[in-house]
Amino acid sequence: MIVSSKSKELVHSAEFIMRNPHLYGISFDTQEMTFIREVFESLLTSEQWFWINIYDLTRVLEENEFKMADIKVQCPKNLHKKIERGKRLPEKLFLPSDAISGNGPVRLYEELKVALLISGHRRDDFERASVMQIDTNQAIARGLIFEPSGAGIVFARDMADDADIPLTFVKTENRILSELYIQIMFKESVYIEDHGHQSNACRYLYQHLPQEFVENELIRYLNDPDPDVRINVYASLGFPVYSVSIPPDKPMPPWDSLIEPVTLSCKTVGRLLKMMRQEKYPDVLDYAICTLKAQNYAGKLKNISQEVIRTVQEVASRIEGRQTIRDCENLLQRLTAEQPALHSEIG
Structure with a gap:
């Protein structure tokens, strides 16, 4: 399923197509599934939705109790086709x-x-x-x-x-198809709420692109106003460390699931720490701490331990989850000789 903010936008875009079938050559004289496929293919013409699949579209419409009959009332099948005149055609x-x-x-x-x-x-x-x-x-x-x-x-x-x-x-050319598929994988990694689907997208990206490029592209989405998207960014950045996802309320996976060659660079972790200090949503911080926990488990935070300590202490008052509080304590304990009194900071 796609994140809630995109789900709402998708409904609006689909409704626009349904209410303007003349722009897309859609006929109501079809079965409902055929009609949905025509709406889906029409959505693919938009740069906003080139990455979606018909399964997610169908689920979104079902959850919003979409009924084709309601749209038919508003858009009679003999609706006059308004064609854009005078437009120069591509060669x-x-x-x-x-x-x-x-x-x-x-x-x-x-x-x-x-x-x-x-x-x-x-x-x-x-x-x-x-x-x-x-x-x-x-x-x-x-x-x-x-x-x-x-x-x-x-x-x-x-x-x-x-x-x-x-x-x-x-x-x-294979290059064109590969570039298109990579664009889709980036969108799926941040907009799809399914760990299995998301992890497959992330692995594909890390296998086919330079690590620094993937990390830079994902971090851009930490500026997205939707906290669910930001959660997915932290989850995506955690996937390369392990072959399975690491939800905040679960224990660390077995060591044999570690993918040692691919862990976040110090530069990327530094950027994550900066974004964490600006983050206000506790649920997003849960995943951010989880990402740090995974990196520390792989021994990748030693060179920037002081900055990690300062950041964790700064965001401590915004953390609500009990498991995340314990993760912070364990993280600080591993990075410092003396464990800070985190509970007193959280209150």
Whole structure:
């Protein structure tokens, strides 16, 4: 499931598409699951939602008691199609290779990325994504009529399978697919509330990108106003140390689950300490302390122990969880010769 703030935004975006089907070429004359898939593919045209999957969309709509019949009342199926006039078309338009079917208008996409996403989801495998491109000038010269929607989608009328259309398959480089998948993994690591899904995303990132780059990208999300996102950042930064997640209220995992080669750099830990001192939410601090605990368990805090001690003592008054209080005490005890009276600071 995605974090609550993104869930609310997703509902609003989906409702906009449902209330403006003319912009996306969506028909209400379909079964509900087909309609949901069309909404899903329409969401993929937005930079905000290129990373979501249809499973999360369906769950969000179900939890918000979405009913297609309610939308139908507001959007009659004979709604006049408002097409953006006078827009200059790109020289190339893209579409999944299985898109030409039926008698209705074909949806073409202005961005290759969108066509790749749609094809990858349809095939349940991004490596098997298959996309074609069309030369718009040649197509217009041959009589094909294009209708831009204003939503990154262009409709093509009378585009049958056997039509004389200048279509060619796009030879997608592995680099392009890899970069796209990496973007999705970053979003999943901070917006998905599922430890298994999240840990897989984090491992993929650390396996395919330089450690410093991954850490810098994740830390950027510590400025997100949603505390759930910030929790996910700390959880994601903790995953490389262990092959399993480390929730704040659970004991440390067995030593054999340690992934020794990948632990946070001192520079990254220093940035985390700075963000911790600014953090006001106790739940976020629980995960921040947990991340420090994991690093210390791996012996990676010795070189910056004084800064860690100062930070833990500074945030102590904001910590509420009993387990986190004990974790702080143990952390300070390991890093100093004398254990500070943390309970007196917390009150």
